[in-house]
Amino acid sequence: MTKSSKLWYDKPASEWNKALPVGNGRLGCMIHGRTTTELLCLNEDSVWYGGPQDRVPKNASQNLPKLRELVKEGRHAEAEKLVDRAFGASPSGQRHSEPLANVKVEFGHDADKVTDYGRELDLDTAIHTTEYSCEGAKVKVEILTSAIDQVIVMRVQSSTKFEFAVRLTRESEVESESHEYLDSVRTSDHQIVMHATPGGHQSVRACCALGVKSDDEGTSEAQGGSLVITAKEALVVIAARTSFRHEDFEAVAVGDVFAALERGAEKIWSNHVQHYQSFYHQTQLELGPPSPHDALFTSQRIEKGTTPALVALYTDYARYLLLSSSRPSRGNNQTLDLPANLQGIWNPSFHPAWGSKFTLNINLQMNYWGCLPLSLAPCMDPLFSLLHRLALPDTGGRVAKEMYSARGWCCHNNTDLWADCSPCEGWPPATLWPLGGAWLSSFIWEHYLFTCCISTLRNNFPVLEGAVEFCLDWLVSETFPDGKDYRVTNPSLSPENTFLDEHTGENGVFCRGSMADLTIISSLFEDYLKACKTLHLKPHLLREVGKAMLALPPPSICKKTGRLQEWGIANHADAEPGHRHISHLLGVYPFTCIDMDASPQLSRAALRSLEIRLAHGGGHTGWSRSHLLCIFSRLRMPDKVAESFAALLDASTLPNLFSSHPPFQIDGNFGAAAAVVECLVQSFELTGQGQRVLRILPSWPREWGDGEVKGVRCRGGWSVAFKWKDGVVDGSVEVKSVIGQDECAHRDSVNEYSNTHRKSEERTGVVVFPDGGIVAFEGDGPHLCRIK
Structure with missing residues (x-):
C-alpha cells in the first residue's frame, strides 16, 4: 500500500500549464520552479475588469x-x-477576471550548471519546494500562501551567500511580451508597492506589496525597480488588497506584509500548516497495491495511466485545490467572499476563456459537488x-x-x-x-x-x-x-x-x-x-x-x-x-430523482442516453467526462467509471494534473473527485421507514485497488471509515455521528459552532455492504459504531 501526497518534477515548468498552484482562497500563485529567473504568476480573487453595470433588458x-x-x-x-x-x-x-501581478526572482543559476534539481508540491502541507545545487551551493526555495497571515511567502535558503533580485510587475501571460498593465511601482530598500487598475468604468483598484527580510548578515537595497538581496537566507512576503473590500487597500496590503515579516518564517510556517491541516486531514484516502509507475514524476504518471495511487493523488489534489481557491475569510468581509471560479483562482490571462467567471449551468455547481462528502x-x-x-x-x-x-x-x-x-x-x-x-x-x-x-x-x-x-x-x-x-x-x-x-x-x-x-x-x-x-x-x-x-x-x-427525453x-x-452537456440526466446526478432501485426504468433510459452520447464522441471535455464519471458511479457501473477516469487522464489532464476543457478549467478536477467519493460511499437513499442508507463501495472499480478511507461525510450527519480488500470490507465499518462536531476550523469557538447544530436526537440508519449484507445502526449525538 502506498501513500504519496506530492506532485513532483525533475525540471522547471516551461509554461503556465506545467506550473504548480498554491492559494489561500483569496490569493493564488502559480510557481514555475525556475533557477535562472523564477516566475510567480499571482491572482487575487477580486481583481476584475470594470465595475457594476446596468444590463437588465428593458x-x-x-x-x-x-x-x-x-x-x-x-x-x-x-x-x-x-x-x-x-x-x-x-x-x-x-465583467471578467484578470491576473494580479507577476513576481520575477532573478537567481541567475544557469540550467547548464544546475544539478540535483527537483520541485514538488506537498498536498499534506500546501507548500511548494524547489531544490537544486549550483556551483557548490545548495539552494532551497519554499513557497506557501497563508490563510492566517493573508500573504504569499517565499523563503530562500542557500548553503552559501549569494545575490538575487526581485521585481514586481504586471505583464501578459505571453512571456515574450513587454507591456506592463499597471499604474505605478514604488521601490525602497526593503519594499516594492505596485498599484494597478484593471480598467473599465468603476473598476476595482488593486495594490500589491512586496517586502523582504534577510538574515543578520544579509543586505537588501533598491536598484531601479528591483530589490537586490545578498544573503544565505531571506524571506520574501507578498500581499494584495483591492477596493472591492477595503477603502484604504494600500494600507491593508502594506500592513499585511509588515505583520508577516515581524512574525517571521518559523511562526508563519507553523501557523499555516496547522490551520491548513485542520481542514485537509478531515478526510484521508489510501489506495494500493503500489505500481512501478508510482515512482515516476507526476507528468510521467499521467502518461502511463491509472494506478490506485494516482486515483488517490487526483482526489487529494482536488481537495487541496478547493481549500486553496474557496476558503472562508477570517475577518469582517465574509459577505464579500468569492467562491472558486471557472479556473479556481488561477487565471493567467487578461483575456481569459469564458471570462474566468462563475458559470451557473453546471460549472460552478460542479466545483462544489465533492465539497460536503469530502469533509x-x-x-x-x-x-x-x-x-x-x-x-x-x-x-x-x-x-x-x-x-x-x-x-x-x-x-x-x-x-x-x-x-x-x-x-x-x-x-x-x-x-x-x-x-x-x-x-x-x-x-x-x-x-x-x-x-x-x-x-x-x-x-x-x-x-x-x-x-x-x-x-x-x-x-x-x-x-x-x-x-x-x-x-x-x-x-x-x-x-x-x-x-x-x-x-x-x-x-x-x-x-x-x-x-x-x-x-x-x-x-x-x-x-x-x-x-x-x-x-x-x-x-x-x-x-x-x-x-x-x-x-x-x-x-x-x-x-x-429508449433514452430519457431531453426536450420536454x-x-x-x-x-x-x-x-458535452448531459443536462437531462441531472436527476441521476447531482440530484437524486432517478436511482437504480426506486426508478429502474428511468435509470435504464438514462443509461441509454449516456450510450448515445458516448457513441457520438461525448465526454470530450474534462468537466463533461467528470459528469459522466459521477453518473456512472450513481448507476453502480464500476467498469464504466474506470473507463471514464482513464479517458479523463488520457485526453483531459495537463502535466500539472489540472483538468482541461481545453483550456484549463478546474471543474473537471472537482467533478472527478466527487465521483471517486461517490464510488466509496453513497448516502442519498432512505429506507421505507425513513432510515438513512449508507451504501459501501457501491461502484468501486477493482482496478483501483484495495484501500482505507477515513472521514467521508454522509447525509444525515454521519462520517464513515473502513478498509477493504478485493472489493470486500476488511474488518468493520466505523459510523460516527458528527452533529455538533467542530468541523469548521475557522470558527472562533467550538461551542459557538456546536450550538448551531440540530440538537441530538435518536437517529437510525443501515449500512449496505458490497456483498448485499445489511446492518442497522443508531446514534444519539457524538457516537461511534463498529459494524461488521
Whole structure:
C-alpha cells in the first residue's frame, strides 16, 4: 500500500500549464520552479475588469407572451430572433477576471550548471519546494500562501551567500511580451508597492506589496525597480488588497506584509500548516497495491495511466485545490467572499476563456459537488456569500421583476464579481435560461443534509424561498398531447444544446419544459418544504408549491431510442448527438430523482442516453467526462467509471494534473473527485421507514485497488471509515455521528459552532455492504459504531 501526497518534477515548468498552484482562497500563485529567473504568476480573487453595470433588458417582460407563443408554435427562428432583440442584455457581456501581478526572482543559476534539481508540491502541507545545487551551493526555495497571515511567502535558503533580485510587475501571460498593465511601482530598500487598475468604468483598484527580510548578515537595497538581496537566507512576503473590500487597500496590503515579516518564517510556517491541516486531514484516502509507475514524476504518471495511487493523488489534489481557491475569510468581509471560479483562482490571462467567471449551468455547481462528502463544508461558505448577493432586490430580484414580472429572484447562465444576474452573451443555447440561481440554491438543503447545521439553513432560507417564488411564477400551464394539463417552463432550453424539430427538422433551441428545468424546479420545491419542516416554519407558499408539484409532468422516455427525453413536450432529436452537456440526466446526478432501485426504468433510459452520447464522441471535455464519471458511479457501473477516469487522464489532464476543457478549467478536477467519493460511499437513499442508507463501495472499480478511507461525510450527519480488500470490507465499518462536531476550523469557538447544530436526537440508519449484507445502526449525538 502506498501513500504519496506530492506532485513532483525533475525540471522547471516551461509554461503556465506545467506550473504548480498554491492559494489561500483569496490569493493564488502559480510557481514555475525556475533557477535562472523564477516566475510567480499571482491572482487575487477580486481583481476584475470594470465595475457594476446596468444590463437588465428593458423590453423583455412585454415581449414574454409573444415569445411563449412562438415557442409553442415551433417557430424557432422567430423565437430566437425575438430573444436576441428583446431579451439580450446590453452590453451583452459581464465583467471578467484578470491576473494580479507577476513576481520575477532573478537567481541567475544557469540550467547548464544546475544539478540535483527537483520541485514538488506537498498536498499534506500546501507548500511548494524547489531544490537544486549550483556551483557548490545548495539552494532551497519554499513557497506557501497563508490563510492566517493573508500573504504569499517565499523563503530562500542557500548553503552559501549569494545575490538575487526581485521585481514586481504586471505583464501578459505571453512571456515574450513587454507591456506592463499597471499604474505605478514604488521601490525602497526593503519594499516594492505596485498599484494597478484593471480598467473599465468603476473598476476595482488593486495594490500589491512586496517586502523582504534577510538574515543578520544579509543586505537588501533598491536598484531601479528591483530589490537586490545578498544573503544565505531571506524571506520574501507578498500581499494584495483591492477596493472591492477595503477603502484604504494600500494600507491593508502594506500592513499585511509588515505583520508577516515581524512574525517571521518559523511562526508563519507553523501557523499555516496547522490551520491548513485542520481542514485537509478531515478526510484521508489510501489506495494500493503500489505500481512501478508510482515512482515516476507526476507528468510521467499521467502518461502511463491509472494506478490506485494516482486515483488517490487526483482526489487529494482536488481537495487541496478547493481549500486553496474557496476558503472562508477570517475577518469582517465574509459577505464579500468569492467562491472558486471557472479556473479556481488561477487565471493567467487578461483575456481569459469564458471570462474566468462563475458559470451557473453546471460549472460552478460542479466545483462544489465533492465539497460536503469530502469533509470540506467550510469551503462552501464563499458560495453562500455569493448566493446572498445574487438574491438581493437590486440584483436577482430586479432581474426577476423587470424581465419576467416575477416574484423572488433569478440569475441566468453566468455571474461576475458584481453578482450580475442578467443574461450573459448573445448565444441562444445558453443565454436566456433564468434557472442558474435556482440550481445553485440546491446547496442550501444539501449542506443541511450533511452537516445538520440549523443556523446555516436558517440564514440561507430567504435565498431558497426567493428562488421558489421565482420558479412558481416562471411556470406556465400547457396541454400535453395526451390531453392532460401540466405546468412547465416556456421558454425552456437544455443548457448549450440544440435540437432538430421532430416535425420540420428545423434546428431549434427553445422548447417547453426541458428535463433539466423540471428536475431543478421539482428538487427546489422539495427542498423548500423540507427546510420549512426542519425550521418549524409555516410556509406561506405551501399551497402554491403543493399545487405546482402535482402539476409538473413526469419524466418521459423516447419511444424511438429508449433514452430519457431531453426536450420536454416534444420528442426532438439532437442536433449534436455527442454534445458535452448531459443536462437531462441531472436527476441521476447531482440530484437524486432517478436511482437504480426506486426508478429502474428511468435509470435504464438514462443509461441509454449516456450510450448515445458516448457513441457520438461525448465526454470530450474534462468537466463533461467528470459528469459522466459521477453518473456512472450513481448507476453502480464500476467498469464504466474506470473507463471514464482513464479517458479523463488520457485526453483531459495537463502535466500539472489540472483538468482541461481545453483550456484549463478546474471543474473537471472537482467533478472527478466527487465521483471517486461517490464510488466509496453513497448516502442519498432512505429506507421505507425513513432510515438513512449508507451504501459501501457501491461502484468501486477493482482496478483501483484495495484501500482505507477515513472521514467521508454522509447525509444525515454521519462520517464513515473502513478498509477493504478485493472489493470486500476488511474488518468493520466505523459510523460516527458528527452533529455538533467542530468541523469548521475557522470558527472562533467550538461551542459557538456546536450550538448551531440540530440538537441530538435518536437517529437510525443501515449500512449496505458490497456483498448485499445489511446492518442497522443508531446514534444519539457524538457516537461511534463498529459494524461488521
